[in-house]
Amino acid sequence: MPELAEVEYFRKRWDPGLGAVIHRVHVHPQARVFRRVSIPDLIRALTSARLTVSESAGKQMLFRTDREGWLGIHLGMTGSLEHRPVDAPIGRADHLVLEQRERQLVFIDPRMFGAVKFSSGREAPVWWSSIPPAILSDDFTVGAVTEFLTRRGKAPIKAVLLMQERFPGVGNWMADEILWRAAIHPKAKAGGLSPAEIRTLHRECRWVARHALRIIGNTFEDPPSSWLFPHRWEDGGRCPRTGVLLKREDVGGRTTCWSPARQTLREAK
DNA sequence: TCCTATGTTGTATG
DNA sequence: ACATACAACATAGG
Numbered sequence: 001m002p003e004l005a006e007v008e009y010f011r012k013r014w015d016p017g018l019g020a021v022i023h024r025v026h027v028h029p030q031a032r033v034f035r036r037v038s039i040p041d042l043i044r045a046l047t048s049a050r051l052t053v054s055e056s057a058g059k060q061m062l063f064r065t066d067r068e069g070w071l072g073i074h075l076g077m078t079g080s081l082e083h084r085p086v087d088a089p090i091g092r093a094d095h096l097v098l099e100q101r102e103r104q105l106v107f108i109d110p111r112m113f114g115a116v117k118f119s120s121g122r123e124a125p126v127w128w129s130s131i132p133p134a135i136l137s138d139d140f141t142v143g144a145v146t147e148f149l150t151r152r153g154k155a156p157i158k159a160v161l162l163m164q165e166r167f168p169g170v171g172n173w174m175a176d177e178i179l180w181r182a183a184i185h186p187k188a189k190a191g192g193l194s195p196a197e198i199r200t201l202h203r204e205c206r207w208v209a210r211h212a213l214r215i216i217g218n219t220f221e222d223p224p225s226s227w228l229f230p231h232r233w234e235d236g237g238r239c240p241r242t243g244v245l246l247k248r249e250d251v252g253g254r255t256t257c258w259s260p261a262r263q264t265l266r267e268a269k
Numbered sequence: 270t271c272c273t274a275t276g277t278t279g280t281a282t283g
Numbered sequence: 284a285c286a287t288a289c290a291a292c293a294t295a296g297g
Contacts, residue, residue: 001275002275003275006275032293076277077293110293110294111274111294111295112292112294113292154287155288159287159288171276172275173275252287252288253289255274
């Protein structure tokens with residue numbers, strides 16, 4: 001389920017454990033989510049460490065302790081974080097459990113497209129330091145978006161919005177929501193947008209990120225019916241602004257939903 | 270049974 | 284080297 005705001009919601013699920021010591025680490029070693037990590041290193045580094053802070057950037061989460069080392073969690077398609085009572089049983093999709101005196105901090109991921117990362121050392125690892133500026137930061141500029149859209153000029157804008165190297169945290173539903181608000185057809189070539197359309201796109205990226213974080217990031221509520229969000233999967237779903245039937249089709253390899261009344265495809269040359 | 274799924278990556282092709 | 288397209292990953296739920 002996780003895009004920008006869902007990741008932020010799940011990151012906070014471990015907040016009750018910040019400041020407390022991890023006295024035992026339980027892993028499900030054959031789980032695919034550990035495919036790039038040394039499990040012995042991870043266990044050695046986390047056992048008896050005090051969890052101190054967490055951050056997220058795009059879809060990536062980072063947890064730190066009072067020791068050196070960088071624990072990363074990516075939720076993939078079906079991952080989530082929870083805290084549970086100390087005596088809770090461990091389920092088959094529970095891949096990483098940090099046991100503390102008063103709770104367990106659990107990473108769950110049935111489909112295992114997610115990932116646990118662990119890097120030692122003082123310097124931030126590339127998987128963390130290379131994440132581009134957040135959409136809500138001052139460095140997410142119209143100029144940066146324009147340059148990126150030019151370089152990816154032949155790809156459909158829907159596919160380009162999903163590229164984490166420029167739009168960190170944007171996923172399938174956010175991309176559709178942004179394009180719907182910006183009144184841009186998902187199949188429009190990224191290089192064919194006018195400067196005015198790019199400014200609108202940039203503004204709607206920020207708007208959707210800000211309000212998704214406000215609504216979903218705190219309580220996991222669904223956005224209201226004035227958004228495309230609650231209509232995009234329902235059969236016979238209608239555009240909340242025009243009332244027309246929404247269209248659903250594969251674009252750039254992902255199911256894409258748009259309003260044919262608002263988002264029209266200009267003939268390219 | 271068959272279809273779908275809020276993501277990333279490796280590989281092939283141009 | 285760079286951009287693009289798509290299969291593959293693994294499981295659950297309708």
